[in-house]
Amino acid sequence: MESCGTALSCMPAAFLLLHLGLISSMAHQNEFQTGITGGEVTLNCTGIPPDSQLSRDTVVSWKYSDTLLWRMEKNNRYWKKPTFITGRADIKMQYKLCLWNLKLSDAGIYTCEYGTHKVHTSLHIFKLTISLDGHFLQNEVPELILIQNSPSPLPDLSIILFDSNNKRITPKIKNKSRQKYIMDLKKLETMDSGTWVCQVHSDSPLINQNISFAVNVLGFQNPDLERKYATVDSTVILSWHLNSQNIKLKEGFTGQLNWKQQESAKSHKLLDFSVTAQGQLHETEKSNTFLFEIPERKPEGTIEVKLPKVHFNHSGQYQCQLEYQGRHTQSKIELVVMKVSANPAGPLSRGANMTLTCQVSGHLPPNAYLRWERVNGTEMDIKNSKLREVKLEVNISAAGLWSCHLTEDSDKKISFHYHVEEASVWINYVIIGASVGGSLLAFALGCLCIISGISWQRRRQRAKRMAQARQYLLENKTCQCQHRLKK
Template sequence: MESCGTAVSCTPAAFLLLHLGLISSMAHQNEFQTGLAGGEVTLNCTGILPDSKLPRDTVISWVYHDTLLWRMEKSNKYWKKPTFITGRADIKMQYKQLRVWNLKLSDAGIYTCEYGPQKVRTSLHILKLTISSDGHFLQNEVPELILMQNSSSPLPDLSITLFDSNNNRVTPELQNKSRQKYVVNLKKLEAMDSGTWVCQVHSDSPLINQNISFAVKVLGFQNPDLERKYATVDSTVIFSWRLNSQIIKWKEGFTGQLNWKQQESASTHELLDFNVTAQGQLHETKKSSNFLFEIPERKPESTIEVKLPKVHFNHSGQYQCQLEYQGRHVQSKIELVVMKVSANPVGPLSRGANMTLTCQVSGPLTPNAYLRWERVNGTEMDSKNSKQHEVKLEVNISAAGLWSCHLIEDSNIKISFHYHVEEAPVWINYVIIGTSVGGSLLALVLGCLCIISGISWQRRRQRAKRMAQARQYLLENKTCQCQHWLKK
């Protein structure tokens, strides 16, 4: 073979070789595309003319690996219809694009569009994300997330980033990792975590940047757990648990119950049970006949509510509302603290006497809470505070008036019980001795017993005048002894 002697004489040959290489690269194109299981993709037949401009004798076909999927020749077209894709694919005729929906992991592989000398190979990479419990959880549960991938090429190493419904980045706990399957645990869920989450999947080679959205629904309470309520004896208390089932559009049925126990170690008493249908209808049934409570007829939607019309001291304790769904349960507690006040001795306070007032709450106090007795409009000397963790506070008093016991927590008065101490009346005896003159005067003596009782110190002068008149009358009529009671 004769070699080229000059650069000029070699130019046509070099140009021809470059031209043939360009045609060859154009005839075989490789593309990469990512699809999500359950979703759909459209694979392009890159470089093909619109349907209206194609020559009639153009032959076009789509092949999956070595399996013919579709072919068009002289405007005659037919589907090979392989079983793995039957009913899940069609052709967009204008540009002969292959559309596949309801993708499966097994759909990953090489799809080739052939027309004339042109071949466009698309490597389809499938990702599948699943979440435990189909995305339906109760509060405090930990979801499990599984990411799987499939490809005809070696599987890449994926990085996973998660964002919750509030667009806050969440760091998952990796449980298991292989190139094919990644298993991670999320955080404990709260009711506010309901919404759309995003899983970002990334790979450098091949280049993958895929956002996968998934729904999370967390059934629970809008109340904080272990809420505390305060009440005085004989007052009215309403317990209310606000469910979030309507807010998150929970389309599943679930049940629940309301229980009460006086102490943590005490036996539990069921007050009512309820069920909520998939349509959101709430049905309640009272279970206790010994515990006096009411179910209000009018209350907010998706709310469990009970009313104690007259609180007793032994009504204190924990009221627990529990939700149950598919064998799992979550609960929210409200603790009732009841205050009562007593006096010893009971009754009005005599002048110069003492009385003991006792204030008591039904349960242990938090470290930052205490009891305080004080006299309304009194001085600092008329007040007393309990020591830490004391649930009973006594105060000895010698002054009548309005006394108040407060339960104070974090410098805030949570509840007060006002007790009015009355001043006792003072009685004075007067005895007058005379001679009985007959039974008719006995009635007059009995009548004079009530002449001037109940008169205050402010009317003492007026009362003394009336008593002198009455005494003179009795002496003149020679009546027997007569007693007069004077109220100061």
């Protein structure tokens, strides 16, 4: 009975302790919040009733650790204005504390108090910086630094990046401590310009923070090495397109366009260009090596030169180089020029041969070859070069339109059409004899004639008849006759 009575007497005490613990937990709330340097956060005074429900004697205050930030007493509000937060804080409705232009040092415990109620908010701050202020040239690798600060022990973070195309990127961590993470991103391309996201995660405390940052990549949209094909005496425009539609050109970007005929040859500067304070490209010609023009109308952010009449020795590498703060990137266009010649030059006589030569400048890719063919010809009129041969000759005996093609795999890159004319043919006959009568003389004089535009078979028949006439005149020795037959 005594023991039972003792047990019964303990029950009210247990309920009292449980009730006091519940009141204590309700009177003290702990919250967690993250912020990013340069951004803003709003810290809630959770559970505080509206002003109309607060007694006149209620005191509301905000503290940072033990430093008083703000206090409201009998509807009189005032700031203590500590130096570290001056001009960067305000109190909103429901006594929320708003902080902006956050600094790494703002991390800490912020406490809202009203009556016996306290709300403790642990503010965790991240600072993300990118090298070169986020402005890069293509093929550069940015460095990313993430720093965290917290009043609690610093957690171990996992970091994932998403590029401007929302493609997941795993950074290469060069140096790591609990406070600072130093990472290398990937080698940049012009298409990477835009807003990237750094996703930071921790299990304890639970953190899922997305931090956005800008990446500006200035470079060429051209391939690293582009080939342009042209025939002699044609017009060619060489263009380098900057990705200026994705980023704004900044004053300080400069560049130049150089040309050299071979890899080992001396380089010649064709023009300089720079970006003005207004973000416009300004170009200056620098070379008289050969005639070229700078087109007045061209797309924005484009470096362009025009060769109005290409010569064979205009071939070679045209290198456009972009420079910014001591770094540079470049893009090359290789101009390949084709020419055709004939030996002997001039019309092709019947029964004669002619050599046609097709030649291209520079080196060809491994899958490229030359081909000669006669338009509307036969398989016998086709000749291919070996792969990568830059010169192909063909011996012909038929006039007409001949074409030389430069082909990569099955793609015809360029063609040169050459018309071989057929020479005029004269057949001379000299017939010697004596005049015996007017009728025979008239017949002999009638032998002088010109026949053109007939088929070879008709010409052979006419030549046979003329030979018979010649034989007749010689046998009768009646006249002298010269006959010319024009093809």
